[in-house]
Amino acid sequence: MNRRVAPAPAKPEKPVAPPAPRPPARGRPRIGAWREHHARSFRTSLHRLTERPGATTLTLLVMSLALCLPFLLWLLLDNARALGGHLDDARGIGVFLKPDIDAGAAKAFADTLRARSDVADVVIKTPEEGLAEFRSQSGFADALKVLQSNPLPTVLIVTPKATTMPNHSAPPIVDELAHDHHVDQVQYDALWRQRLDAILAFTARLAGVLAILLGLAALLVVGNTVRGDIAGRGEEISVMQLLGADRAFVRRPFLYTGLWYGALAGLVALILIAAVEIALSGPLGQLTASYGARFAIHDLSIVQALALLSTSIVLGWLGAWIATSRQLTLGHPQ
Amino acid sequence: MIRFEQVSKKYPSGQEALTDLSFELDAGEMAFVAGHSGAGKSTLLRLVALMDRATRGQITVNGQNLGKIRARKVPQIRRGVGMVFQDHRLLMDRSVFDNVALPLEIAGCTRDEIGKRVRAALDKVGLLAREASAPVTLSTGEQQRVGIARAIVGKPPVLIADEPTGNLDPMLSAEIMKLFAEFEQVGTTVLVASHDLNLIKRMNKRVLVLDHGKLIDDFRPAPVKTEVRA
Numbered sequence: 001m002n003r004r005v006a007p008a009p010a011k012p013e014k015p016v017a018p019p020a021p022r023p024p025a026r027g028r029p030r031i032g033a034w035r036e037h038h039a040r041s042f043r044t045s046l047h048r049l050t051e052r053p054g055a056t057t058l059t060l061l062v063m064s065l066a067l068c069l070p071f072l073l074w075l076l077l078d079n080a081r082a083l084g085g086h087l088d089d090a091r092g093i094g095v096f097l098k099p100d101i102d103a104g105a106a107k108a109f110a111d112t113l114r115a116r117s118d119v120a121d122v123v124i125k126t127p128e129e130g131l132a133e134f135r136s137q138s139g140f141a142d143a144l145k146v147l148q149s150n151p152l153p154t155v156l157i158v159t160p161k162a163t164t165m166p167n168h169s170a171p172p173i174v175d176e177l178a179h180d181h182h183v184d185q186v187q188y189d190a191l192w193r194q195r196l197d198a199i200l201a202f203t204a205r206l207a208g209v210l211a212i213l214l215g216l217a218a219l220l221v222v223g224n225t226v227r228g229d230i231a232g233r234g235e236e237i238s239v240m241q242l243l244g245a246d247r248a249f250v251r252r253p254f255l256y257t258g259l260w261y262g263a264l265a266g267l268v269a270l271i272l273i274a275a276v277e278i279a280l281s282g283p284l285g286q287l288t289a290s291y292g293a294r295f296a297i298h299d300l301s302i303v304q305a306l307a308l309l310s311t312s313i314v315l316g317w318l319g320a321w322i323a324t325s326r327q328l329t330l331g332h333p334q
Numbered sequence: 335m336i337r338f339e340q341v342s343k344k345y346p347s348g349q350e351a352l353t354d355l356s357f358e359l360d361a362g363e364m365a366f367v368a369g370h371s372g373a374g375k376s377t378l379l380r381l382v383a384l385m386d387r388a389t390r391g392q393i394t395v396n397g398q399n400l401g402k403i404r405a406r407k408v409p410q411i412r413r414g415v416g417m418v419f420q421d422h423r424l425l426m427d428r429s430v431f432d433n434v435a436l437p438l439e440i441a442g443c444t445r446d447e448i449g450k451r452v453r454a455a456l457d458k459v460g461l462l463a464r465e466a467s468a469p470v471t472l473s474t475g476e477q478q479r480v481g482i483a484r485a486i487v488g489k490p491p492v493l494i495a496d497e498p499t500g501n502l503d504p505m506l507s508a509e510i511m512k513l514f515a516e517f518e519q520v521g522t523t524v525l526v527a528s529h530d531l532n533l534i535k536r537m538n539k540r541v542l543v544l545d546h547g548k549l550i551d552d553f554r555p556a557p558v559k560t561e562v563r564a
Binding site for chain 1: 383385406411413414417436443
């Protein structure tokens with residue numbers, strides 16, 4: 001037996017002196033070390049993702065698809081709203097006067113309408129004005145040149161007072177105008193507009209519901225992936241717990257993994273959306289041109305892109321958090 | 335330092351692993367827990383490390399009543415208890431240095447401190463030269479020494495070891511045990527579970543003998559004076 005390490009005599013008075021100082025071994029970790037662990041978790045979690053490119057790519061693709069679908073729907077909706085925006089004046093009633101009514105009679109008729117209590121405004125569009133507008137807007141300039149005379153009637157744009165118009169039915173003046181002997185035809189777009197509004201509202205709700213469902217899917221994808229990570233590193237986790245690692249310490253690298261998944265999936269989703277926009281821009285451009293370029297396609301704005309990215313990051317982080325919660329309770333004594 | 339008062343542990347399966355166990359270990363005292371496999375040695379150590387909780391009785395470690403420690407505080411208690419396992423449980427994807435550094439990282443030491451203390455611990459177990467190696471490249475005895483370095487690097491007041499020599503040949507086993515005895519000398523309370531009675535006898539330390547979960551003998555070495563004079 002080695003004398004040097006011969007056991008100290010088991011005297012009654014034991015060396016009660018506390019073991020060598022170990023200031024940081026207990027209590028709260030210091031801020032410098034805490035930062036170091038964050039930085040290390042940040043790096044190693046990314047490193048782990050790149051170690052399994054196949055699995056990582058699949059996860060990212062599933063997640064980014066789930067993210068970009070609702071955004072694409074919203075984008076579509078945004079554009080539909082912009083298109084609808086041009087019909088704001090649809091509240092006006094287009095009154096096509098009979099061709100034999102001259103300017104003077106039209107003005108007199110407009111004045112009588114203006115005098116009505118349920119009319120806010122009346123605008124007269126002479127046939128000449130109508131023709132000029134037609135020429136400038138609808139690309140029919142060449143066809144119009146062929147015409148010998150102006151075929152357009154005088155049109156009155158009658159704006160009824162908003163208060164007199166109940167929500168879902170045409171104001172009574174529409175019916176009255178239709179039967180007036182000056183009037184050839186009444187065009188009232190508001191009903192059409194209301195239907196469009198209803199469709200848009202429904203689509204917006206649909207997009208919202210889809211966003212929630214697909215967001216949930218993204219959450220599960222990340223959660224499940226991180227769960228797999230945890231299962232593969234069960235030994236490491238339990239050793240760390242035995243060495244006194246608290247929840248935050250064990251959880252940290254996995255949360256960063258979720259964060260990376262979220263951030264990368266967000267970027268991939270943005271790329272996908274951009275690709276879809278590019279793929280659609282050709283046909284859509286033709287479509288808008290046929291509308292006389294009265295509205296432009298809205299691309300994803302910076303704000304929307306950032307919103308998508310942060311949503312994605314939050315979902316990734318949250319998914320990892322949920323996945324780690326279960327595992328962490330296993331390391332505790334019953 | 336470690337006090338058991340009428341501690342019983344019954345597993346959910348109904349098996350009673352420990353029955354009415356009482357003993358006390360002073361600060362800086364070293365003791366063995368001996369007994370056949372299934373006698374309750376591992377259970378005893380698991381209770382000290384709060385890997386399990388006692389069904390009855392009171393356990394005090396480092397002045398803390400473990401029965402009153404809530405789940406959130408468990409990590410703090412474990413940082414005060416160095417643990418050595420039979421299968422060393424090193425993390426194979428990290429270097430020797432990183433394995434030993436783990437408890438310090440967990441405790442919140444900065445890189446500089448970690449470097450110094452890890453090297454001191456590796457020096458103590460005679461593996462300073464291997465700090466950059468992967469654990470798989472080490473022999474079983476060396477791996478166990480890395481495990482010990484990891485257990486003591488945070489200078490915990492209590493060190494427990496469950497069959498630390500279970501996988502080692504007699505010579506290596508004796509070396510490892512001597513290492514434990516050294517920690518006792520710096521004031522660490524050391525509790526080692528082992529079924530190797532020959533080895534335990536040669537160490538000439540206090541021995542708690544368990545049988546079927548009961549403490550059947552608390553053997554304290556006869557006057558050690560002769561030993562010291564020799």
